[in-house]
Amino acid sequence: MLEPLQAPAPAAAIPKNLRVCFYCFGFFQKQAFELDHIRPINRPIHSSCDNTPEDINRYNDPTNLIAVCSSCNSSKGNSTISTAWMNGRMQAREAGGLPVLETLLTAASGRQAAEAHHNWIMGV
Secondary structure (H helix, E strand, C coil): CCCCCCCCCCCCCCCCCEEECCCCCCEEEHHHEEEEECCCCCCCCCCCCCCCHHHHHHHCCHHHEEEEEHHHHHHHCCCCCCHHHHHHHHHHHHHCCCCCHHHHHHCHHHHHHHHHHHHHHHCC
16 A cells, blocks of 8 residues: 655645545545545445446446545445545544645645646546
8 A cells, every 4th residue: 555645844845746635635646546436336326226237337427436545445445425534534644744634725836736636637
């Protein structure tokens, strides 16, 4: 498993090759990311879902996929996202001395990293 990188202080430049996990807001090399199904495959999208090939295609729709760090993807597993779970992921990062949401929002370089990640996901 790839370990998160210790990001510089908010005032310092965050290397442009880092991407942001949208679950824990950690900074990682892009190879540390995996695609997660926001709505897990084991959870029906609607009550008449039988997991037919058509139903599975709905799970793989781009609106149900997000690039997240492998640690968050493993931790989430087949669960749905909850605010409590996301807060726990961010609190664990903060307890470990790793940057959290404030770094992303206040550092221009953090915003640049988020934009680069978005562009990477979108293939821009």
